[in-house]
Amino acid sequence: MVRFKRMRFIKIFALLLGLLVWASSTAWAQGVTLIRDAEIEHSVRTFATPLFQAAGLNPNNLEIFLIEDDSLNAFVIPGGKMFLNTGLMLSTEDPTQLMGVIAHETGHIAAGHTFSRGDQMENAMLKAIAGALLGLGAGLATGDSDAVAAGTIIGQDMALRGLLSYTRGQENSADQSAIRYMRSAGYSPQGLLDFMRIMEDQEALLSSSQEPYMRTHPLTRDRVRALEQAAREHPPEANEIESELARMHARMRAKLSGFLESEQRVQRRYPEEDTSLAARYARAISDYRNGRLESALTGMGELIDSHPDDAFFHEMRGQMLMENGRLQEALTDYQTATELQPEEPLIRLNLAQVQIQLDRRELDEAALSNLAKVRTQEGDNPTAWRLTAIAHGRLGDKGRAALALAEMNYARGSWNEAVGQAERAKKLLDNNTPAWLRANDLSEAAAREADRQN
Known part of the structure; x- marks a missing residue:
């Protein structure tokens, strides 16, 4: 995210797909939480892109x-x-371990293993649809679209069991592909082997106690031996883990720890005597999360003083300031972060949010420009459309405000609301202009989706 914020799946289609594979736990049954964070997403993409390319896949797809x-x-x-679960990301000790897992999962994508379930997929989809409809009804009763999303995440355990528990042949195939991708990207498969050794301790546990990765990706001695042989044939070089990748991985773990782990756990991972950049970053974030704003700002200020051109440090301080109402100070940090990382849509999105919260006409106009750039990369981002509606409304363009609300509701999967706002936009916009035609298309598309649900 531009912020480290949590986002619920809103689109029913995404919900149905996700229901097929998510692991069983009470927390999952209550709803799946996605994290959007510009820095972490940037790091993971950096790790994954050469592996996608090695597999002959377009990273943009x-x-x-x-x-x-x-x-x-x-x-x-x-x-x-x-x-990728945050628990898995935190468990990896260097970037090649995470890259090994990504390479293995890429092997499943490239081999089409997610499309080869036949009747199992159909049966699981039927169960998922039944659960989704129950949740949808509950959400509509409350009028809360987020409740709609949270309520539909049920029944995933029955969909999980057997559906994506890969066969030995598929697991071996994905391992061999991962080895090729890692080598092609210039890395040893040692990272994947190291991760598999972490997982070996899980073999002796009962299925209900095993990590979900073990239940869906059964580990065998043959797999471990094959990876050991591949690592011997292509051992890691002393400088294989590039310093930049190692730095990004360390910061990723520090940020996840600071936001998601208890204060005591952060202190154990990053004691005061640890003066590394990652440790200072984790402690500053933990201070912020635990209500010590001034200490957190001091920590971020020291990091920025030593790394003034680090966009993500400015972004992090901007978040701390914005969420505590210090909007003018936050604006400066977000503007700096956007200038340093102009292609990061989540940073630009939060810049637009601060501009709109400051409620000045010139900043509303600047926010519209920023939001247009965000939407070129994330055209279905509901927050971007909501902020666009606010800015157009303030500037007196009620037709485009209604159109933006229609887009927002369509992105959320709130089909009836999307139809209503699109029809309102059509009445306010000039006939047959591009905006009117878009409103008409949205109204028809949302009506079709609503009919499918009925």
Whole structure:
């Protein structure tokens, strides 16, 4: 995210796909939380892109989602969507371990393993749809679209069991592909082997106690031996883990720890005597999360003083200031962060949010410009459309404000609301202009989706 914020799946289609594979736990049954964070997403993309390219896949056609869950798990679903649990990311000790997991999951995508379930997929989809409809009804009763999303995440255990528990042949195939991708990217498969050794301790546990990754990716001695042989044939070089990748990985773990782990756990991971950049970053974030704003700002200020051109440090301080009402100070940090990382849509999105919160006409106009750039990369981002509606409304353009609300509701999967706002936009906009035609298309598309649900 531009902020380290949590986002619920809203689109029913995404919900149905996700229901097919998510692991069983009480927390999952209550709803799956996705994390959007510009820095972490940037790091993961940096790790993954050469592996996608080695697999002959277009990185722009693949999506990576981060799930807030402390269990070790990663999986893929149809449509080139990969999911990584924060627990897995925190458990990796260097970037090549995480890259090894990504390479393995990429092997499943490239081999089409997510499309080869036949009747199992159909049966699981039927169960998922039944659960989704129950949750949808509950959400509509409350009038809360987030409740709609949270309520639909049920029944995932029955969909999980057997559906994506890969066969030995598929696991071996994905391992061999991962070895090729790692080598092609210039890295030893040692990282994947190291991660598998972490997982070996899980073999002796009962299925209900095993990490989800073990249940869906059964480990065998043959797999370990094959990876050991590959690592011997292509051992890691002394300088293989590039300093930049190691730095990004250390900061990723520090940020996840600071936001998601208890204060005591952060202190154990990053004691005061540890003066590394990652440790100082984790402690500053932990201070912020635990209500010590001034200490957190002091820590971020020291990091920025030593790294003034680090966009993500400015972004982090901007978040701390924005969420505590110090909007003018936050504006400066977000503007700096956007100038340093102009292609990061989440940073620009939060810049626009601060501009709108400051409620000045010239900043509303600047926010519209920033939001247009965000939407070129994330055209279905509901927050971007909501902020666009606010800015147009303040500037007196009620037609475009209604159109933006229609887009927002369509992105959320709130089909009836999307139809209503699109029809309102059509009445306010000039006939047959591009905006009117878009409103008409949205109204028709949302009406079709609403009919499918009925």
